[in-house]
Structure formats: C-alpha cells, structure tokens
Amino acid sequence: MGDAITVKKKHLQKPIFRLRCLVKQLEKGDINVSDLKNNIEYAASVLEAVYIDETRKLLDTEDELSDIHTDAVPMEVRDWLASTFTRKMGMRRRRPEEKPKFRSIVHAVQAGIFVERMYRRSSNMAGLTYPSAVISCLKEVDQWSFNVFSLNEASGEHALKFMVYELFTRYDLINRFKIPVACLVSFVEALEIGYSKYKNPYHNLIHAADVTQTVHYIMLHTGIMHWLTELEILAMILAAAIHxxxxxxxxxxxxIQTRSDAAILYNDRSVLENHHVSAAYRVMQEDDMNILVNLSKDDWRDLRTLVIEMVLSTDMSGHFQQIKTMRNTLQQPEG
Structure with a gap:
C-alpha cells in the first residue's frame, strides 16, 4: 500500500508543477486561454484518477475532519451538512432512502479546504513586487541563454534577490517549508550586501544570481528535479545563492600564504568556501532573516549537511578528483 501511495505522489508531481507555473504565468499575464484550458484539464484528470483510486493523501493528515466518525456526529449536524453541502446534488428527486452518505460530505468539506489552501499558496506569491522589466527578463529564466546582466539592470542591481525569490516560488519552497516571506527578502538582501562587501568584480551578486539560475536550468532540463526531494531542491538553490x-x-x-584570519580559523582547508557557508548561516542566526525557522530538527540538519557539502565542493582544488570519481562511476556497468 505504501508503494502504491508513493507511485501516486510521483504521478502528481507533473500536474502540480504545471499548476504552479500556471499561477506564475497568470500573475504575469503571459498565458493564452488554450494553454490554460489544456493544463487545467490535465491536472483535473490526474486528480480524478487519484480520487477514484481512493488515494486522497493530497490533504494533510492532521485535518480534524479526517478523524470524524459518523456515529460521533449528532443527527442535527448531519442534516445541516447534508442540506448545506449537497444542495446541488438534488436536481433529480431523491428517494427517501437515498440520503447522502456522511463520508461524501466530509470529502466535500475536505475538498473545500484543499482549494482554500491552493488559493493561499497562490496569494503568497505576491510577497515581492516585480517591476514590469523584471517580469520580462524572468520569462527567459528557463533558458541557457538567460541574460543575468539584463535582470540586474531591470531590478536596480538586485538580480540575486529576484532570482532567489522567483525560484523559491516556482518550486513552492516558501509554502512547503513555511518560509516567512519577509525573512526571505531580508536574508537575500543581506546576501547582496555581503556579495558587494569587497567590491569584487566577478564573485558578486550577479555571479551568484547567474549560478543560481544555472542550477535551476540543469535541474529542469536534465529531469533531475524529478529525482530530488523538496529538501534537496531547497539545498541546491540555497547553496548556489550563498556559494x-x-x-x-x-x-x-x-x-594561506598571508596567514589571514580566515586561513587561521579554517586551518588552511577550503578557506573561502568554509567562510561562504559559515557567514551565510551566521546571517540566518538573526530572527528577521532566519528562513529556516520552521524546519523540523531533522530537516534543518539534513539541509545543513547538504549545503555544506555542496559549497565546499566548489573549491577548485578538488575538481579534478571529482571529475575522476564521476568518470569511474559512469564507466561501471549498470546493475
């Protein structure tokens, strides 16, 4: 049974992703009626199939309605629910013995709650106001040829802020991990300040936005996103943004040669990379920038492990070994 539910969830990933993209396109006014109709019909067909198979795991298990037992509900309440939620079911005359089942009413209420959640999720996307020029630039965010310099100009030199927010929204990370929007915006603005600290002509916020968009492109066009958990996707985008x-x-x-404070602190091992991830996490220690405040203890630990591993892996001294390891892995027979 557990395997069956897992398969169903995998089947739902595609329509869910389509719906999220639709919301963004609707927000930007960049979609035609035909595409909208086709995508909604596709999502509806998948949801109907899930309903028929009685895998209603789309709804949060903690909903109190899931625990309602028919016998525990007074007859007056049942009658009220029946009259309230089944009014349109009675277009034909119902025989006295054809009273609506209480379980079907519960499912109707659950569906209403689910729709309300979808509305709240789409509403959360309005947390950061997009200038029209930024909207125009981000239409190409799925392309390898994406122009990060144009985004930086259109956003008033806030390319990283809009790139991170766009991807957190597209992958529904804000809702999935209950990230406070104000914290996210403040955190990324702090990152932009840090990237500008040494007036670095290359390793700056534009470079960070570029790498973050490239990670998105690779996840999207290789299909790897379908094999990653939401926590791993969060880790990849966060690591790219702070790397x-x-x-x-x-x-x-x-x-190392100048015996800088950073070299002494990190014992000459991946000095800069250790500083990047450590300093970024230090920013998140501030309450108004703690985007991970609502993660569970296990998720927080797993995310940190992933982010540290990815950022430290950007130390170029280890790249040849990484390539060698990858080649050896690819040459091994499948089995």
Missing amino acids: DYEHTGTTNNFH
Missing part, C-alpha cells in the same frame, strides 16, 4: 558570499577576490592560497 561565494563575502568573497574577498583573492584565492585560498593567498589566504
């Missing part, structure tokens, strides 16, 4: 935070514009070897 060069407060970069000094010098190399690790420079820090």
